[in-house]
Amino acid sequence: MPDTPPVILGDEPGSFPHGVLAERHPAIIRQVRDAFPYDPERQYALDALLDSCVKGVIEPLPDTAHDRERWTAWGLDTHTGRSWFDVPWLWSESYFYRRLLDAVGYFTPGPWQGIDPFRPAKLAELDAPETDAELAALDDLETRPAAERATALLHGSLWGNRADLGFRLSAEGPATTDGTPALVADDSDALWPLLTGTGTLCLIADNAGRELVPDLLLVDHVLTRRLAGRAVLYVKPYPYYVSDATPADVIDALRRLRAAPGAAADCGRRLWDALADGRLALRAHPFAAAPLPFEELPADLRAEFAAATLTVVKGDLNYRRLVGDRRWPPTTPFTGLTAHFPGPVAALRTLKSDVVCGLDAQTEAELTAAEGQRWRTSGTHALIQVRT
Numbered sequence: 001m002p003d004t005p006p007v008i009l010g011d012e013p014g015s016f017p018h019g020v021l022a023e024r025h026p027a028i029i030r031q032v033r034d035a036f037p038y039d040p041e042r043q044y045a046l047d048a049l050l051d052s053c054v055k056g057v058i059e060p061l062p063d064t065a066h067d068r069e070r071w072t073a074w075g076l077d078t079h080t081g082r083s084w085f086d087v088p089w090l091w092s093e094s095y096f097y098r099r100l101l102d103a104v105g106y107f108t109p110g111p112w113q114g115i116d117p118f119r120p121a122k123l124a125e126l127d128a129p130e131t132d133a134e135l136a137a138l139d140d141l142e143t144r145p146a147a148e149r150a151t152a153l154l155h156g157s158l159w160g161n162r163a164d165l166g167f168r169l170s171a172e173g174p175a176t177t178d179g180t181p182a183l184v185a186d187d188s189d190a191l192w193p194l195l196t197g198t199g200t201l202c203l204i205a206d207n208a209g210r211e212l213v214p215d216l217l218l219v220d221h222v223l224t225r226r227l228a229g230r231a232v233l234y235v236k237p238y239p240y241y242v243s244d245a246t247p248a249d250v251i252d253a254l255r256r257l258r259a260a261p262g263a264a265a266d267c268g269r270r271l272w273d274a275l276a277d278g279r280l281a282l283r284a285h286p287f288a289a290a291p292l293p294f295e296e297l298p299a300d301l302r303a304e305f306a307a308a309t310l311t312v313v314k315g316d317l318n319y320r321r322l323v324g325d326r327r328w329p330p331t332t333p334f335t336g337l338t339a340h341f342p343g344p345v346a347a348l349r350t351l352k353s354d355v356v357c358g359l360d361a362q363t364e365a366e367l368t369a370a371e372g373q374r375w376r377t378s379g380t381h382a383l384i385q386v387r388t
Ligand SMILES: O=P(O)(O)OC[C@H]1O[C@](O)(CO)[C@@H](O)[C@@H]1O
Pocket: 020, 024, 093, 161, 206, 207, 241, 315, 316, 317, 318, 320, 352, 353
């Protein structure tokens, strides 16, 4: 492998990561503050976090934090006292969400304990009228040939990562305005043969709402068509990166499906039953919200993915954790960067950060000629990459 590029930091003004730390995080704090009538203590804590993000340094967790030891193992002592901009960007972002939950009292016994600060936004998305239209498309899908239906559901899950629950009926995905391919890599031909009828499909989920719904539909397809005997859905143990799915979000999504008319309700009922009889399991492992790459998977998760027929890794953040949050030359082979993963793995992701690998040289050249480097972060391109 060529020289390993350094881990991405947020220290370069004008860069995408710097913008997330300097602008997006403060905006998230303001959004959360507006979403609930937090008491003065919570508001003070949110103000303090805002101040710290903009001009302060990383501070330790309170002595009483239930997960202080875990965060120490994840590098907290090493980063304490340093600027949010000077530590690995993945670490800074993850710790920001952990601190935000602290500020709103999510883990503290009291009235705000367990209240997801992002729930209003998640529910609004799930209840959006567009979701009805998109779910209605399932009725038509039932009448299509099996292969077409499978592709549509795979693409629904893929593009759902852009919060766009479109059941794509063409293999190309949506057109881009500059003529570049929407799908910059597509190994889907290698994905389906991995699902041979028995064994377990693991799906490492990303966002709730209009991404989680098509993820669930894909899982339902795999179970109903007996492409796998069992599925495990990996979600976050607590609210994270604004819209990441938690167990509560899975239940909300299933309720939404069951309440819809037609084929969507059937899917919802089947998935509900699958959860109840154990063919579908939910997992909310602490490592799902760790600021670390998947190369450092703990032993229990490593064993689960090693035993799976296939692990599907959804979304941009999970992709960064899978291949390593580094500016790899885009033609670096995906197979090499994911060799550490304990079993067959497929990434379904729309491109929303600088990290990318596994492209052919011509695709990279076309994208860059048409868009400069914007194609990496705009969310208008996607990829399906598989390591068998
Ligand atoms: O929901 P996704 O696809 O994981 O995207 C989350 C993304 O948000 C960002 O962190 C920016 O906040 C991306 O760079 C990141 O990877």
